[in-house]
Amino acid sequence: MQGIDRSPLSGAISVAALLFLVLPLTIVVLFSFHETASLSFPFTGFSLRWYREVLSSAPFRDAAWNSLMVATAVAISTLVFGILAAYGLSRTSSRWRAPLALLFFVPITLPGLFLGLALLVFFAQAGLKLSLVTVALGHFIYVFPYFLLIAKAALDRMDVAMEEAAADLGAGPWSIFHKVTLPQIWPVVIGAASLAFALSFDEFVITFFVIGSQSTLPLYIWSSMRRTIDPSINTISTLLLAVTLLLFAIAFVLTLRRDLARGRAEAAA
Amino acid sequence: MERTEQRNLAIARRRLLQCGSLALVAGWAPSLRPAQAKPSGVINFMSWEGYDFPNEMKAWKEANGVEVQSTYMGSHDDIQAKILGGGGEGLDLITYGSSYKQLYRELKILQPIDEAQLPNLGNLLPFFASDVQNVWVEPDGTRTGVPADWGAVGISYDSSVIKEAPTSYDILFDPQYKGKVGMPDDPLGAYGQAAHVLGLDSSRMTESDFKTVTDWLKELAKQTKGISASYGDVSTRFIAGDIVLSFLGWAAYKSFGAQAGKNTIETTWPEKGGGLAFSNAWAIPPGADNVETVYAWIDETLKPDINAATATGLVGGVVVKGAQEKLDPTLAALYPYDDLDGFFARSPLQQDPPIESTEFVTRDKVLAAWQEVKSAG
Amino acid sequence: MTTSPDARISRTAFSLSPRDPIALAVPAAVGFAILLAAPIAVFIAYSLLTARLFAVATPFTLDAYRRALGYGLNGTLALNSIAVGFLGAAASVALALPVAYWLRYAAGRWQMPFLFVITASMFASYLVRIYAWRTILGANGAINQTLQGMRLIDAPLEFLIYNRLSVTLALVHIFLPYVVLVLYAGFRPIAPALLEAAQDLGANAWRRWRRVVLPLIAAPAATTFLFVFILSASDYVTPQLIGGTSGQMLGVQIQANFKAVGDWPQGAAISILMLLAFLASYALTLAGLRVARLDRIRWVD
Numbered sequence: 001m002q003g004i005d006r007s008p009l010s011g012a013i014s015v016a017a018l019l020f021l022v023l024p025l026t027i028v029v030l031f032s033f034h035e036t037a038s039l040s041f042p043f044t045g046f047s048l049r050w051y052r053e054v055l056s057s058a059p060f061r062d063a064a065w066n067s068l069m070v071a072t073a074v075a076i077s078t079l080v081f082g083i084l085a086a087y088g089l090s091r092t093s094s095r096w097r098a099p100l101a102l103l104f105f106v107p108i109t110l111p112g113l114f115l116g117l118a119l120l121v122f123f124a125q126a127g128l129k130l131s132l133v134t135v136a137l138g139h140f141i142y143v144f145p146y147f148l149l150i151a152k153a154a155l156d157r158m159d160v161a162m163e164e165a166a167a168d169l170g171a172g173p174w175s176i177f178h179k180v181t182l183p184q185i186w187p188v189v190i191g192a193a194s195l196a197f198a199l200s201f202d203e204f205v206i207t208f209f210v211i212g213s214q215s216t217l218p219l220y221i222w223s224s225m226r227r228t229i230d231p232s233i234n235t236i237s238t239l240l241l242a243v244t245l246l247l248f249a250i251a252f253v254l255t256l257r258r259d260l261a262r263g264r265a266e267a268a269a
Numbered sequence: 270m271e272r273t274e275q276r277n278l279a280i281a282r283r284r285l286l287q288c289g290s291l292a293l294v295a296g297w298a299p300s301l302r303p304a305q306a307k308p309s310g311v312i313n314f315m316s317w318e319g320y321d322f323p324n325e326m327k328a329w330k331e332a333n334g335v336e337v338q339s340t341y342m343g344s345h346d347d348i349q350a351k352i353l354g355g356g357g358e359g360l361d362l363i364t365y366g367s368s369y370k371q372l373y374r375e376l377k378i379l380q381p382i383d384e385a386q387l388p389n390l391g392n393l394l395p396f397f398a399s400d401v402q403n404v405w406v407e408p409d410g411t412r413t414g415v416p417a418d419w420g421a422v423g424i425s426y427d428s429s430v431i432k433e434a435p436t437s438y439d440i441l442f443d444p445q446y447k448g449k450v451g452m453p454d455d456p457l458g459a460y461g462q463a464a465h466v467l468g469l470d471s472s473r474m475t476e477s478d479f480k481t482v483t484d485w486l487k488e489l490a491k492q493t494k495g496i497s498a499s500y501g502d503v504s505t506r507f508i509a510g511d512i513v514l515s516f517l518g519w520a521a522y523k524s525f526g527a528q529a530g531k532n533t534i535e536t537t538w539p540e541k542g543g544g545l546a547f548s549n550a551w552a553i554p555p556g557a558d559n560v561e562t563v564y565a566w567i568d569e570t571l572k573p574d575i576n577a578a579t580a581t582g583l584v585g586g587v588v589v590k591g592a593q594e595k596l597d598p599t600l601a602a603l604y605p606y607d608d609l610d611g612f613f614a615r616s617p618l619q620q621d622p623p624i625e626s627t628e629f630v631t632r633d634k635v636l637a638a639w640q641e642v643k644s645a646g
Numbered sequence: 647m648t649t650s651p652d653a654r655i656s657r658t659a660f661s662l663s664p665r666d667p668i669a670l671a672v673p674a675a676v677g678f679a680i681l682l683a684a685p686i687a688v689f690i691a692y693s694l695l696t697a698r699l700f701a702v703a704t705p706f707t708l709d710a711y712r713r714a715l716g717y718g719l720n721g722t723l724a725l726n727s728i729a730v731g732f733l734g735a736a737a738s739v740a741l742a743l744p745v746a747y748w749l750r751y752a753a754g755r756w757q758m759p760f761l762f763v764i765t766a767s768m769f770a771s772y773l774v775r776i777y778a779w780r781t782i783l784g785a786n787g788a789i790n791q792t793l794q795g796m797r798l799i800d801a802p803l804e805f806l807i808y809n810r811l812s813v814t815l816a817l818v819h820i821f822l823p824y825v826v827l828v829l830y831a832g833f834r835p836i837a838p839a840l841l842e843a844a845q846d847l848g849a850n851a852w853r854r855w856r857r858v859v860l861p862l863i864a865a866p867a868a869t870t871f872l873f874v875f876i877l878s879a880s881d882y883v884t885p886q887l888i889g890g891t892s893g894q895m896l897g898v899q900i901q902a903n904f905k906a907v908g909d910w911p912q913g914a915a916i917s918i919l920m921l922l923a924f925l926a927s928y929a930l931t932l933a934g935l936r937v938a939r940l941d942r943i944r945w946v947d
Contacts, residue, residue, distance in 0.1 A: 007744075007747065007748055007751070007752050007851075009744070010744035010745070010747050010748040010752070011748050011752060013741070013744040013745060013748070014744065014745045014748045014749065014753075014760065017741055017742075017745045017822065017826075018760065018763060018764065020819070020822070021763070021764065021767040021819065021822060021823060022763065022767060023782075024775065024778035024779060024782055024819065025767065025770050025774075025775070025778060027778060027781060027782060027788060028774055028777070028778045028781070031781070036530060037528065037529040037530055038529065038530060039509065039781055040509065040510075040781075040784075040786035040787065040791065041786075041788060041791040041792075042791075058336055058338075059338055059339065062338065081673055081674040081677060082674070084670040084671065084673060084674065085670065085671040085673075085674040085675075087667060087670055088667045088668045088669065088670030088671035088672075089668065089671055090667075091667040092666055092667045092668035094666050094668045096668055097668060100668065100671055100675055103675060103678050103679075103682070103683075104671075104674065104675075104678060106682065107682065109873075109876070109924075109928075110921070111876065111877060111880035111881075111897075113880050113881075113882055113897050113900060113901070113917070114689075114880070114917055114920075114921060117689065117900070117904060117913065117914070117917060118685035118686050118688070118689040119681070119685050120904075121685065121688050121689050121692055121910070121914070122684055122685035122688045122689070125688050129358050130358070131358075137681055138681075140677070140681065141678070141681050141682055144674070144678075198769055202769065202771050202772065204771075204772055204773055204883070205772075205883070212358060212359065213313045213338075213340075213351075213357070213358065213359040213360050214338075215338075215340070218771060218772075218773060221771065221773050221774065222773055223340055223341050225498075225501075225502075225773065225777060225887070226318070226341050226342075226498060226499035226501050226502065227318040227341050227499070227501035227525075228318070228501045228504040228505050228508065228525040228526075228528070228529065229501070229502075229505040229508075230528070230529055233777065237770075237771060237773075237774035237777070240771050240774070241769070241770050241771065241774065244769040244770070244771070245766055245769060247769075248765065248766055248768075248769045249766075252762060252765060252766075344906070346905050346906040347905070349700065349908070350700075350904070350905035350906070353700040353701075353908075375699070376699070376700065448804055456906070490891055491891070493890075493891065494804075494807070494808035494809075494890045494891070495808040495809075495888075495889055495890030495891050495893070496891070498886045498887060509784050509785065509786050509787075510784075510785050510786045511784055511785045511786075511807075624699065633699075633907055633908075633909065636902075636906050636907045637717075637719075637907060640719055640898075640899060640902055641719050643891065643894055643898075644719065644722060644723065644726075644891055644892075644894040645891055
């Protein structure tokens, strides 16, 4: 660390950026506890009334349950398809690798508006009724590239020598996978699945177009925003934030901890 | 060695795929089942905020074990977008405004209503029973809707800032209120009211009429800080103090504001320019799967005390005989119950621009021009 | 010692042996063919069909594109979208660069907590953030109340919200964490020793940045810029909630065509034109990087 100046300017900017990111969210959380229905300062006092109101609201519970179901389905299917695809892309030398990777990463580059509309039009054409299933399908496309990115990177970084050695010793592919590969990458994979869950749980744009008559939590927030706004919307947002933060914490610890340890070792070198 | 390897690979891949598909099904199965066992009484409802009468119908809902799942729309177009976009399966109850009747009939969104299932239908006030404008009953006798409420949109204003009720729509263009005027994203409503103020009829506009109205609306848009995404958003802006006046002013803002602690949002229908009458009617879309409960709901709202309660909540008019007496005197004085026929003759219920016409400006042109209004200023 | 996969790429044509590991990717590929390729194909087809009220019909025609390109409002909205997209992307990258730099080289033990908070903020709901800015920028919002409380202003500042500024602020808030992370990852392989060497050779901070840091970070910065630009320009929720009249963007028009007007071919045509514009800018950026020879920097691990 010696030699390079400490860059106090970029340090100050970093702190400012952090405040910029965090303060608006803090205000949202703060007003979820407001004792009155006002959303402007001054903040008069704390109360749990909005939490009581929201948590006892049946439409809210339905929406939360739906989000949970969809996110679980998406996380599991992404995990299964994604691990297979990541392993396949990582361990192959076929010329199909590049085109397939391109296909899988395309959704990252497409705006949600486009994906949602294309799916809507397709489902209408195919005669598929819009429902939570269509939402889950849409989320799968959206979330898959992120999972693949992380899982494939982990598999690429892994030392294949152990896999090759196991093969030389006569182990079959499934044994190799679950006795050699999986133990090394499972934290990253679980972390990526956790990320997939969080992304699906929070998704709004695609959901907006392909959902049927039910609601998910982000959609519930959206329709709450179309009515006269009171702090209950802050409450719902805070609850949503809490869930996604928890999942993110899991993903962070599992996925990045190793990287950062290695990174710090490099930096210290 | 090679053959064993091949066989192992084959077995391994099969097992992997088996496990994979099992996990897949396990993961997907919950989403294929409904989220929870559907109680017999769930009404999937879509309309303006407030029309699901959370308080007024609470007792009836509890007595019958009915749950209402509501989606609030920002404008009527949300409904046909949902139904035609494929998401309308299971939607049980909607409302339609008088101006959307023609479109919905064209798009086949309104199921015929069986009058035999509505014993309280006879409670309707004469004007609403006779339906001179064919808003609720087709000329051939098929009923498509049951009136739920009525009112007139005018100018809403914050009485703590604007001490006296506005006497004309010119106040909306007053420079001292620039940036303090609000308006919801309701294109046909906006054109309807603007045309009425200018002495025209939005369902019969020539090209030059159309230009006059559009320019007027664009000037109005310049007085706003953006058109609100919904009526609820307008009331939010009133409460936050971001606006003090609103075009397409809805009397119900007073109720919404009161809930948030702001009691000063009033609505008036100025001498000059008047108001735009509207009436919303219950309707049953295709794809409804809980029709008996919906009929029970509609029938209940036709009772005098329920109708009086819902009208109070919406700060609107009653449609049922005997409900007027149960209203708060100030609310009852708001609407000319003694001469409903005359009132509606002067301010007829809003009608659509035609879908196709060689004479008058059509609906799609109006909607396209509205996008320009939204970006004006 | 592992051999690089590139060395082992088969020279034969696109053959696919069922024993090749890539066969494992086939299920996902099939899923994507059905859920991505097919919808896009149908969408493109829609843009070439004739419009009916909330439906489409044959014959095939270029009418939707002609109308999309000819309609003046689309041009205005497109310019707005480009302006907001550009501003948002530029502000995000400009702000993220010093932050990523500081995190990589000067943060020390603050690195982990900062990274955690920055990434965590990425998971706050998209809608919630936009809504949060309304409560901050409004006439009775946090900023105005604070400034009035400190007696710095008498009347609330009106220009803070319902315009391009508020839309850009909200979009930067949404994308900043992502940009910081990507740039941080971009800085990772650049050892401090490199920068020290530049310093030892007499370069001051500005020259170090211009000659050493920026060229090395150019590729990730450019692609991130593009990514944020595309996503910002195609946003349609932010303009509706805090965009006012001057902050309206093309995404709203697309959505209106699908929902309100019922002109699906128009909506599809505008979407595809927008997408083509994005692809073109992506290609241009890659070409620009190649010309400046900034794209081929490889790090020896």
